[in-house]
Amino acid sequence: MRARADYRTTLKPVWCAGCGNFGLLNALTKRVLPEIGIPNYQTLIISGIGCSSRIPAYIDTYGFNSIHGRALVIAQGAKLAKPELTVVAVGGDGDFFSIGAGHLPHAVRRNIDITCIMVNNFVYALTKGQISPTTPHLLRGEGPFLSLEQYPPVDPLLDMISYSLSTRASFIAQGITTDIPHLEWLIKEGIEHKGFSYISVFSHCVTFNPPELFSTIRANARYLQEGELVELPASSREKPWRHDLSDISRALQLAQISLLDEPLLGIFFRGKEVY
Ligand SMILES: Cc1ncc(C[n+]2csc(CCOP(=O)(O)OP(=O)(O)O)c2C)c(N)n1
Numbered sequence: 404m405r406a407r408a409d410y411r412t413t414l415k416p417v418w419c420a421g422c423g424n425f426g427l428l429n430a431l432t433k434r435v436l437p438e439i440g441i442p443n444y445q446t447l448i449i450s451g452i453g454c455s456s457r458i459p460a461y462i463d464t465y466g467f468n469s470i471h472g473r474a475l476v477i478a479q480g481a482k483l484a485k486p487e488l489t490v491v492a493v494g495g496d497g498d499f500f501s502i503g504a505g506h507l508p509h510a511v512r513r514n515i516d517i518t519c520i521m522v523n524n525f526v527y528a529l530t531k532g533q534i535s536p537t538t539p540h541l542l543r544g545e546g547p548f549l550s551l552e553q554y555p556p557v558d559p560l561l562d563m564i565s566y567s568l569s570t571r572a573s574f575i576a577q578g579i580t581t582d583i584p585h586l587e588w589l590i591k592e593g594i595e596h597k598g599f600s601y602i603s604v605f606s607h608c609v610t611f612n613p614p615e616l617f618s619t620i621r622a623n624a625r626y627l628q629e630g631e632l633v634e635l636p637a638s639s640r641e642k643p644w645r646h647d648l649s650d651i652s653r654a655l656q657l658a659q660i661s662l663l664d665e666p667l668l669g670i671f672f673r674g675k676e677v678y
């Protein structure tokens with residue numbers, strides 16, 4: 404196992420105090436990379452543009468803070484050119500689901516062995532709080548899940564877990580930056596999965612999210628555990644079933660549960676690997 408300090412550069416992050424991106428950075432540098440034991444020179448972290456996309460600067464591996472929306476394209480090219488690299492693409496909800504959304508289904512259908520970490524803070528944070536495809540659409544005054552600046556959002560929410568399931572990503576998970584041990588485990592599982600891994604990470608933007616947003620997500624969150632009964636919302640008429648990571652139909656059902664009712668954390672689906 405490598406020493407923990409090996410994976411941090413000396414650069415001080417410019418994120419706001421309390422930003423969820425610190426949680427992801429700590430997870431990657433303190434546990435995930437040291438425990439998997441991938442040498443720095445065999446790891447490549449590619450990001451787009453955004454607050455979350457600053458992360459390669461703070462991790463002492465190969466890295467590229469690239470172009471808004473194009474992290475997945477560059478990550479796929481890098482993996483094809485150098486298959487021995489462990490390649491991780493990091494970006495925001497704007498990056499992967501607005502300008503870069505067209506790349507996701509193609510990365511998925513190729514099932515190239517890269518890990519995509521989508522940092523969902525529900526806004527375009529770097530450009531100062533515009534709505535993104537993940538900003539929930541509510542009636543005026545209905546709840547805390549709104550960007551502070553654009554109110555109400557004009558378009559319905561694009562649900563990333565349903566999207567990645569319907570395009571059949573071979574590993575799909577969701578974590579949160581306030582539960583670091585769980586997030587570390589998810590990312591390690593994603594990196595070790597041989598194929599395209601998609602991990603959505605709830606991350607608090609303390610500057611542009613309404614204050615109640617994250618506390619509400621944390622209070623309502625439920626964990627998915629293989630073999631355990633799933634906890635369905637009180638409004639559900641389904642009988643609970645035991646969570647089976649290989650069952651894509653059930654995973655699609657789980658993805659229909661509204662974020663407002665019950666944010667689900669854990670591995671939704673684990674499918675075919677590439678060899
Ligand atoms: C091609 C291009 N279009 C637009 C922008 C402006 N821009 C920079 S970051 C960003 C959105 C950032 O939001 P997100 O990807 O969700 O990341 P966050 O800052 O929230 O982590 C936009 C629209 C850009 N840099 N390049």
Ligand code: SF4
Pocket residue numbers: 417418419421422423424454455524528529607608609610611
């Ligand atoms: S604006 Fe939001 S996402 Fe960006 S550094 Fe500040 S808290 Fe983090």
